[in-house]
Amino acid sequence: MKTEEIEEYKAYLSSRHSAEKKNYYQFSLKELEDIRQSGTKPKLLLHACCGPCAGWPLEFLHDAFAITILYNNSNIYPEKEYTRRKDELLKLLHLLGYDDVNVIIPPYDNAAYTRDVLSDRGDDPEGWKRCFHCYEVRMEEGFAYAEKNGFDWFTTVMTISRQKDSQILNAIGAKLAEKHPSVHYFYSDFKKAGGQNRRDEIVREYDLYHQDYCGCVYSYTERQKQLNEKAAEHQDH
Secondary structure: OOHHHHHHHHHHHHOOOOOOOOOHHHHHHHHHHHHHHOOOOOOEEEEOOOOHHHHHHHHHOOOOOEEEEEEEOOOOOHHHHHHHHHHHHHHHHHHHHOOOOOEEOOOOOHHHHHHHHHHOOOOOOOOOOHHHHHHHHHHOOOHHHHHOOOOEEEEEEHOOOOOHHHHHHHHHHHHHHHHHOEEEOOOOOOOOOOHHHHHHHHHHHHHOOOOOOOOOOOHHHHHHHHHHHHHHHHHHH
């Protein structure tokens, strides 16, 4: 990370504990109530990164929307990990009985994605600007696809994660919705009100593979470093 950004990063970490945050969970409840009262079932394009993160958002949204999943995750490294997460997502849809949910899978190109989207900030700590840019690129792809293909709404499951900042994700969604005015953005904080616990229950209930790093080559490398350090400590003892 650039030296001049250290104070900015520290301020951001402090802000994550601030009480002055928008309650996006309440936003989502209000949006769902309005949709149900409308008597319609609009088309929602849902970005999903894996089975564990998709389970509770699918349960939360399924009765209100006609859902299609977009699995556009060229950030995931290596390819076998990308494929494993995709397969777990498809397995979960079958186990949940959501055969009405279609899945769109664009071509995978991690080398290009890493070069063009991530490499300029490869030294960033996890959860900083490299990650924010990664969120935005994939959400922009989702909005563009939704607009081109006649979807009414777009959202992402990523707000289910404790490691991802829902304030940032929803701010990105609001900005992109202005760029794509024909597509509504569904505000969310899926981790709230027991959502994270339900996520974990679904993982156990359906015996889902649960990855231990976010996805990109940088988070993968950092996780491998942590595992190697733990192994070395164990040998020392």
